[in-house]
Amino acid sequence: MRVMAQMAMVMNLDKCIGCHTCSVTCKQTWTNRTGMEYVWFNNVETRPGQGYPRTYEDQDRWQGGWELNKRGRLTLRAGNRLKNLLTIFSSPKMPSIQDYYEPWTYDYETLTDAPLQEHTPVARPKSLISGKDMDISWSANWDDDLAGAPELAKDDPVLQKVSDKVRFEFEQTFMFYLPRICEHCLNPSCAASCPSGAIYKRSEDGIVLVDQDKCRGWRKCVTGCPYKKVYFNHRTGKAEKCTFCFPRIEVGLPTVCAETCVGRLRYIGLVLYDADAVLEAASVEDDRELLAAQRQVLLDPDDPRVVREAERSGIPRDWIEAAQRSPVWSLINRYEVALPLHPEYRTMPMVWYIPPLSPVVDVVSDTGEDAEDRGNLFAAIESLRIPVEYLAELFTAGDTAPVTAVLKRLAAMRSYMRDINLGREPDESIPEAVGMDGESLYDMYRLLAIAKYDERYVIPPAHAEQAHGLEELATECSLDYEGGPGMGGWGPFGEGSGGTTPIAVENFQALKQRQTTNTLGDPEDKESRVNLLNWDGKGKPEGLFPPRPGQDRGAPELMDGTDPDAETDPKP
Amino acid sequence: MTTTPDLVLWVVLPYACLAVFVVGHYWRYRYDKFGWTTLSSQLYESRLLRWGSPLFHFGILAVLLGHVMGLGIPKSWTEAVGISEGVYHVLAVGVGAVAGFCTLVGMAILIYRRRTVGPVFSATTRMDKVMYLALAVVILLGIANTVGGNIIDHYDYREGLSVWFRGIFRLDPHPEIMAGAPFTFQAHAVTAFLLFALWPFTRLVHVFSAPIGYLWRPYVPYRSREDRLGQRRGGRGWERVGENRRR
Known part of the structure; x- marks a missing residue:
């Protein structure tokens, strides 16, 4: 057994309202640069929908992730190493900019400098790729909230897998949001595809990063990642990806997407896993066994044997303690309500999801029945095959049993807690029916519904607490x-x-x-600033005060530094 | 008797260019590791690239092999293993022509693509344009040599140019050999050395990051977070010294 620590995330989809705050704050933090205009390290998709980039889940087309070869060994779906190298000059399965979307801006200048004319000037969209006028026909969220679903959603690769009956009925049934970041997989196929070896997994916390100095722009990682979460910066010619906000994680802060999440649906914590067991678990023959295999790779941090092995492999004591308090571990293996996204890609993803129960509850309450009665809810989960099958294609390689089990636990939690809230005697048969006891059901309720900040995020600092300040790595x-x-x-x-x-x-x-310098605190060149800490009070350094009008120093400068001669922009 | 222009062209220039080539690469690697990339434009356009790029790259790799053969291996060696002049000639011209043709077609597609596809053209730097020009001139002259020097007017470069080329690396330059070579061979040699001097300052540096090691390395590289200033050493005060220390 070789114990390693992994920083992981769980998202509670029941709470996601699709506000895109996580996407926007992430973009502002990481990808608001030229070359990355089209890139969203974090994006929120409406399901059913095509996703971003379009139909990325169709691995027959994009060839991402791993598969078992004829001899039952794990190989990259895009081909073995030799084939990977031979196709290096033109990567055959790389999405083009059109599959993401062509980024654009608006020509706002014409709004202010257009000559007087009969018609109001308009700001035309300009491509950020070619600089030319363009028609906007797609974006990262074109099919948000099922927009255009009758035409677009039929191309959803997940929907295509579920039966015809489902496809026919889906319009009247459900929709939910799926926020996605890099999965920071235990068995990352992007890293395995990289010819330069520039993508690596950090041995301390399992975060997958791209070494920008080592990346040579071979583009193989873009194909290799089945979630299409490695992006090509078209201006620098380098691959970039979600960093799990490692500078924040290292000092014990949650990622930007998690910190700013309005619904407070994200959980971050450590899991311990057995690195020696990863390959075997990823090579399980039956796709539907992968969920169980992946759960078994994660080690129980309360098991004394695991703790001993973790200490032996150099994991610090406070990290082990953090792993014991980890909400991620609880949701995955203690309450068993979190599921990985597309385990069939065999990358062992480490961002897990609690499938949404809400559509079920809504449907029940629409019938006028008591939506939180256990009997009604359980029956609804069984009869509403549609979301369960769809969810199963997303989270369990099509196996509906684990999804149903999760939804039942979530439903049981609602029923059980309602009795408590109404001051009635809690019905212990409810937790029993889903294989739990009342206490752990209550703990689960606390974690999911109360969701205190310090319970959602249990992030041990990376033993580099002072690095930020001392190294002047200021933001x-x-x-x-x-x-x-x-x-x-x-x-x-x-x-x-x-x-x-x-x-x-x-x-x-x-x-x-x-x-x-010869003078006291009086910088000679204009670019240097006035350092008040260094000013001894003698004399008057240039630039400390604005020159008085009428002095022979030339045109007066305004206090705010604007040049009075410059044309003032008309205020909109 | 070698004249001064001969000395400059066939001794000074090669050594100067090679010096720029070597020192330039060292400097570029130190100064600009981040800029050391293929600068792929596949994201913008892949229909033309799918044909042009493999044609060009596989073609130029074959051309490189041909040059290693023709310039690096003395005629006496090939004859010693029983390859006669005639056989060698047919082989060199045959393979060389196919490789040269592929390179040329590939390059034509790539230059056409670079000029006509808007986003690709606007991502082209001035250095790229200079590089494309130099590369095209060298390749065209090389093909002219293959055709002209072998078929129309026979020039045995293996007893001429190649000897001079090897002499440069043996620190035993013979400018007089090149002084007597046909003009297109002279021009090819000069432009090639100028291209070498340009090399480290263009995207051509990506040649030296050909990822051969990928065939052997483990699939997933692990790396430890680097030790940094102010980083706390692992282990708490009450733990025994040397126990559970993180690197």
Whole structure:
């Protein structure tokens, strides 16, 4: 047994309202750059729907993930190593920008500088890829809330797998949201596809990252990832992916998507797993056995033998304690209500989902029956084959039994808690019916419904608590002034080439200047700022006060630094 | 008797270009590891690329092998293993022509694509354009040599140009050999060395990251988080020294 720790996430789909706050905050944090306009490390899809990029789940077409070869051994679906190398010059299964969407902006300038005319000027959409006018015909959320579903949803690869009857009835039944980030798999096929070996799994917390200095832009990871969560930055020519916000995780903070989640539906915690058992579990012959196999790879952190082995493999004591308190472990293996997304890709994904129960409850209450009565709910889950089969295609490779079991537990929790809330004697037969006891059902309720911050996120700091401050890895960059070196832009060899200037260098320069200057706190060149800490009160450093009007220093500058001669933009 | 222009063209220029090639790569790797990439434009367009890129790349790899044979292996060696001049000639011209043709067609498709597909063209840097020009000139001259030097007007480069080329690496340059070579061979050699000098400053550097090691390495690489300033060492105060230490 070789115990390793993995940072993992669970999302409670019942609570997702599809507000896209996670997507937007993630985008602002990580991908609001040129070359990444089309990239959403976190996106929220409406199911049924085609997803982003379009029909990414159709692995017959995109060839992502792993499969078993004729001899029963695990190989990349896109082909063995040799084939991978031979197709390096033109990756055959890579989605084009059209499969994601062509990013665009609007020509807002014409709104203000168009000449006087009879018709109101309009801001036309301009492609961010070619710079030309374009027609907007698709985006990351084109089919949000089942928009255009009669035409678009039939291409949903998951829907195509479930029977014709379901396809016929789905319109009147259900819709739910599926937020997706990188799965940080235990058996990542993106890393296995990378010819350069630039994608690696961190041995401490299992986060899968791309080494930007080692990536050579062979694009194989884009094909390799069945979730299409590795993206190609078309300006730098490098692959980029969700980082699980590792700078935040390292200091004990949840990821940006989790922190900003309005529905508080995300849970982050550690799981311990047996690294030696991963390959065997991923090679289970029957797709439907994969869920159980993956659950078994995760180790019980309360088992003394596991704790001993974890200590032996160098996992710190506070990490083991965090793994014992992990909400992710509880939801996956203690309450068994979380399920992995598409286990049949055999990558052992580590972002799990609690399937939604709400549609079932809604349907029952629409009939006028008591929606939280156990009998009614259980019967509804059984009879509503539609969501269960669809959910099963998403989470259990088509096996409906585990999904039904999860939905029953969620329903049982509602019934059981209603008695408690109404001051009635709790009915212990309810938890028994789903194989739990009242206490653990109550604990599950607490974790799912109360969902306190420190219970949702149990993130042990990465033993680097001070690195952030000491290394000046500030979230802001003081070189980011207009035209400064931090602004990036085209280096001699393309976007972003050239080394980065460590922030410490600027401090070094400023210090050197302070120590060698002739004047007191009076910077000679205009670009340096006035350092008030260094000003001894003598004299008046230039730039400290705005020049008085009428002085022979040229045109007066305004307090806010705007140039009075410049044209003022009309306010909208 | 070698004249000064001969000395400059066939001794100074090669050494200068090779020096730029070697030092340039070292510098680029140190200074710009992040920019060391293929700069693929497949995301924008893949219909033309699917044909052009493999044609060009496999063609140029075959051309490279041909050059290793023709320039690197002395004539006496091949004759010693029993390959006669005639056989060698037919082989070289045959394989060389096919490889050259593939390279040429591939390059034509790629240049056409780069110019006509809007997003690809707007992602083309000035350095790319210079590189494309240099590469095209070298390849065209090379094909002219294969056709002209072998079929129309026979020039045995294995007793001429190749000897000079190997001499450069043996630090025993013979400029007089090149002074007597046909013009297209001279031009091919000069432009090729100029291309070498340009090499480290273009996307051509990706040649040196050909991922051969992929065939042997384990599928999933693991890496430990780097030790950083201020990082706490593992283990608590009351734990025994040397126990449960994280690296």
